[in-house]
Amino acid sequence: MADHDPRELQKQLADISKRPEPELRGTPITPDRYIDKSFMDQEWDKIWTKTWQIAGLERELVNKGDYITTSLGHEQILCTRGDDDKIRAFYNVCQHRGLQLMNEPSGNSRRLTCPYHGWAYDLAGTLKAVPDESDYPQGSPCGKLNLIEMPCESWAGFVWYNMDPDCVPLREFLGPIADQIDSYPMAEMRRTHWVTIEGDFNWKLVQDNFSESYHVPFVHPSSKFVIEYSHHHCQFDHYDEGHCRMFMPGAGPAEAIKGGEKETLESLENELRLWELDPDDYRGGKTRNIRKDLQRQKRKLGEAKGYDFSTYHDDQLTDNWHYTIFPNLSFSLKPDGNIWLRARPHESDPEKCYFDMWYMTLFPKGATEYYSWVMREHVSVDTPAEHIQGKAGEISAGPAIDEDLEIWPMQQRGLHSRGYKRDYLAGQESRMRYFHETLEDWLAKP
Incomplete structure (x- = not known):
């Protein structure tokens, strides 16, 4: 790690302190929010034409x-x-x-x-x-x-726009999360994957999904071998501006998993070898040591391998830092990239939307090719991402996101059932409720 003035380093590091829990109203999240054209029209006037x-x-x-x-x-x-x-x-x-x-x-x-x-x-x-x-x-x-x-x-x-001529400046809209995301070299990342999917689901189902990890072990069953999903071991934060944050420990199995050594080592083998660690050293019940060992190795070898990790906390070297930015953006930040996720409203149908997935790859200094662990393929720094567009189920947004895409149309159909009236949320789904209450606050503005 290169030498830095400690005061300057401290200024660059993200604030990881736990935010106070907000007081939530618990307003019913009823199906009409996802179905009614009148609700969609209110969102257009009060949300889409007013936000960055x-x-x-x-x-x-x-x-x-x-x-x-x-x-x-x-x-x-x-x-x-x-x-x-x-x-x-x-x-x-x-x-x-x-x-x-x-x-x-x-x-x-x-x-x-x-x-x-x-x-x-x-x-x-x-x-x-x-x-x-x-x-x-x-x-x-x-x-x-x-x-x-x-x-x-x-x-x-990124280039941002706002249709409201009287809007607040962008950084004021983003609040404290702007400084946190700045700890990642976002502008140096290259868009290596670009997918736009037209889906038969309301845009809010996308943001709901990325506002909780409750679904992870069921929708993404293989992820439990390499990421922690339990709310007992993750950190959730809510910001006054309506944005939220989640820290999910990575590079090892979830605490609730018994066994799974084979799956964990198969998933992490390439990354371990890249950072000069032997997967065989973690057999015999030692997979929970991987996370801290990888952090140490990345700190030790990062500069030699073309990375500047000086603005990262140790946990950022292995963990998923996930931000939901009101109303419709999600950044899932990793040490070498960012899964950028966005849902946009359909022109006229509240039961459709456009879902965009970009993968932003951080190439090591001097590298022209890189293996994207998330997308599971090699990418080139010199080849612009092809914009792939199509219907849900016909094109892929990557292995993990495709699993989410299977859920949303089924959920949209279920919202029409006479047997479903409103939400019944767990405490760990507080970010989803916070999103909807922020939505309510914007819709109530004169």
């Missing part, structure tokens, strides 16, 4: 004229890097007749030109040229009918 959302990666907007497009509900968003190097976000709609302005997911253009009638805007959104400019009896639209801009900020390697 991610448009894409900052590394997609490196050069002047680079642009990306994204969608949220029925809105299309356009982000550009201008001639002044500023990144801006606009509604992706021409001011002439309402056509979507830029139709490609990304590209580079010195002018943003409508394909219908050729109205051309500069990279700052100002209308610069229209055909037959003198033919407008109300006067030239140039410089007057400009693109509608919205707040846009960059953080952690």
Whole structure:
């Protein structure tokens, strides 16, 4: 480990102190939240048009004229890097007749030109040229009918936008978790997997799922050999801004597991060998020693293997730090990457949504290829992730997430049953209840 000023190191390390438990109201979480179009319309007006959302990666907007497009509900968003190097976000709609302005997911253009009638805007959104400019009896639209801009900020390697012109700054919206996530070199991670799935389930079922670990031993049965799921051994935290955090110990079997040595060593063999540990040394009931041994080895060998772990606590070297960011983001952070998860509302149907999974890989310094333990395949630093899109069940979001995807459509169907009225949550599902109560608070705003 490289030498650091202890005061500087302390400033960089994430705050791991336990947060006080919130007082929860226990409002019924009834099926109408996932089914009714009227509830969906309220969410659009009070949630989606008021919260910070991610448009894409900052590394997609490196050069002047680079642009990306994204969608949220029925809105299309356009982000550009201008001639002044500023990144801006606009509604992706021409001011002439309402056509979507830029139709490609990304590209580079010195002018943003409508394909219908050729109205051309500069990279700052100002209308610069229209055909037959003198033919407008109300006067030239140039410089007057400009693109509608919205707040846009960059953080952690992502480009964020907010449709509310009066929104709070991004870091104020994120609160203390921004400093915690900053302990990971997020901007250095590369998107090596990019999947978008259209699913027959409401977006909140996704966020509910990632707000609790109660389901883990049943939906993800193999994970119990390499991760702790029990609320007795995990830490859950709730933040005033509506976001939550979970620490899940990794690199070893859950405390409740008896046996499973073979499965644990098979799952961790490649990582153990990478960090110069012999899997055979952990036979005979010693698998619970792996976690601390891996932490020591990563601390000892990290710099030589191309990593800077100086901003990590020891536990971050093996454990899963999982953040749910209101309303619809989840970061599952690991020492060498991030499973980035997001659900977006459907344009019109409350019983459908779009689910996005990115895997962000942290390549060791100087490495051009890397084996992604989570996705179980080799990835290249020079090959951009192909955007794979399709229906649930037809394409894969990775072994673990596919197991979640099997559950959500069945749950959506079950919510229609006359035999189900409301939730009955365990204490360890407090983050899910906190999510819904935060949702209620936003919907109650004038």
